[in-house]
């Protein structure tokens with residue numbers, strides 16, 4: 001195995017002859033040396049070693065182990081991932097174990113067998129590298145592709161993985177989800193993960209008057225209409241080489257739907273008032289909260305355009321269906337807004353948590369974000385209450401979510417048994433088979449759960 005380029009071996013040994021010997025027997029590893037705590041810390045800061053071999057008896061008190069333990073503590077403080085191999089005296093089991101308890105990777109008794117030492121160092125390097133790689137992968141997974149998107153919900157995480165998977169392709173993606181569910185965040189994430197060189201450009205088709213939308217999208221030539229004093233690029237051309245997000249595409253007027261379809265088929269545009277066809281390489285992401293199938297049935301959306309846009313359809317779950325996310329997001333937003341406002345980060349009071357868990361979130365994450373901003377401003381004594389959120393706990397309006405695991409388990413078991421019995425028309429033997437349990441166990445459960 002070769003030495004990792006950026007992380008040398010640090011040898012801490014005050015006996016210079018021994019230091020030399022160690023360096024020599026470990027010469028296949030790039031190494032630096034130190035002979036006391038101060039120089040070890042200095043070398044550590046300078047070189048960021050992956051592995052350290054260390055004598056416990058260091059000056060000024062070579063006969064005790066106090067300096068050695070001090071050194072071990074300091075190095076692990078600087079990098080808890082570093083692998084320290086402690087070299088102890090013969091029969092010094094107690095100190096060896098103490099070092100391991102403090103976080104040392106391994107110990108060897110002096111005089112050290114060079115082959116054993118070399119092997120131990122190599123193993124330490126391998127472990128260090130694996131842990132680094134692991135950390136790198138974890139960071140990548142929770143990377144900023146989604147610009148700080150927060151979720152622990154399985155459905156939403158599936159959406160993120162799906163976006164990451166389709167990102168490198170050129171497929172047109174249609175994001176379906178209620179307002180405020182994070183469609184724009186996901187479209188931007190798709191662009192970032194695609195590594196396309198051009199820009200991410202978003203246009204809200206519902207927010208621009210129909211008369212202006214065509215020139216917004218396709219651009220115009222000088223003199224195309226009154227006020228067109230110079231040629232201007234449209235959003236499609238601006239996004240050339242990148243990604244174009246057509247938000248609220250369900251609201252695109254019919255004449256523009258025809259023009260967009262032509263663009264998606266031929267990948268060329270003509271600016272308003274222009275005659276030249278301009279080839280464009282752009283990844284298109286459509287997004288809408290509308291039911292496009294219903295709009296097709298009503299004759300308000302072109303079916304052929306739908307199939308051009310819907311190469312990949314991603315359905316984004318509304319916030320009320322994301323388990324635990326409302327409270328998770330609330331903590332995150334409380335932290336963010338309080339930090340921005342240079343105020344202490346408030347805690348969520350119990351009635352606030354309950355109200356957050358039961359609210360229906362018609363405006364999804366955007367609604368929650370606004371609510372938390374207001375609450376951080378309103379909150380007194382570092383606590384956000386349901387009243388600060390403007391969510392009065394409505395007595396009896398929603399049942400409180402059950403958190404009792406036994407009750408949840410009983411309910412799930414009851415449902416499975418009732419379903420199995422229904423499927424097998426009350427046949428206990430077949431129901432037990434279906435459930436993967438024995439017949440007596442099924443009888444016991446039927447009794448315990450009081451299933452009639």
Ligand SMILES: Nc1ncnc2c1ncn2[C@@H]1O[C@H](COP(=O)(O)OP(=O)(O)OP(=O)(O)O)[C@@H](O)[C@H]1O
Nearest residue numbers: 148149150151178179180181182183184185365366
């Ligand atoms: N999971 C999330 N974690 C953190 N912030 C989020 C998350 N989802 C959305 N947001 C934030 O909520 C706001 C609304 O998100 P976004 O604009 O992406 O929603 P949208 O679905 O595109 O809304 P609309 O349909 O109304 O355009 C943004 O400020 C966004 O940063």
